[in-house]
Amino acid sequence: SQTIHQWPATLVQPVGSPLSLECTVEGTSNPNLYWYRQAAGRGLQLLFYSVGIGQISSEVPQNLSASRPQDRQFILSSKKLLLSDSGFYLCAWSAGQRGSNQPQHFGDGTRLSIL
C-alpha cells in the first residue's frame, strides 16, 4: 500500500532563518505531488504541484520554493522565513494519470511557527 511521510511534525523557527520541509511517498511510481498551506481557521491553499522530477509549478507568488529531486521526494524550502509563513503545511500525492480523477492523499502535516 501507499504511504506518505512528512517531517518534522512541528517546527519553530526565527524570522529570517531558512526552511526545509521534506515529504516522501512510498508504494507508488510517478505520483503527482502537492504542497498546501492551511492558515489557522482557514481552508487549504495550494502552493506548488509537480507532475515529475524537476517539474514544479507554483500556484501563488510567495517566499517559498519547491523541488523534486527524486520521483517520490518533494521538498519545500525558504531562504529567509517571514512571520506570514507560519501555518500548517501539508504534502499530498495522487496517482499520476492523464485525465485522472484519482483522489489526493495527505500526509500528517508540519505545523510551522515563526517567532
Place this chain on the structure above:
Amino acid sequence: DAKTTQPTSMDCAEGRAANLPCNHSTISGNEYVYWYRQIHSQGPQYIIHGLKNNETNEMASLIITEDRKSSTLILPHATLRDTAVYYCIVRVASNFGNEKLTFGTGTRLTIIP
C-alpha cells in the same frame, strides 16, 4: 470548480448512521464529488468520491442525486473517532496534474456517546 454548500455543524449518536448533505447545484457534467474529513491537527483524510453513480467503500457510502445537484455522505455506524470536519469538494479531473482541491468550511460532525 463548482461551489458546494454544507451545514456548519451536525450531531449524531454513536452507533447510528451519520448522513452529511452537500449541495452543488452548479456542478458540471465532468466534475466529480469528493469527500474528505479532517480531525483536529491532522492532514485531511480521503473518504470517497463519485461522478454520478452511488459509491460505497469500507469507510462510507456516497449517494448522488439523479440531477447531480446534491449528494449525501453516509457513515453507517458512527463511532467517536468519526468526530471531525467533513468537506465536500467538487472538481474536474485534470489532464495536467494541477488538481487543486478547494476546501470550504465543511460540516463539523460531533458523535455523541
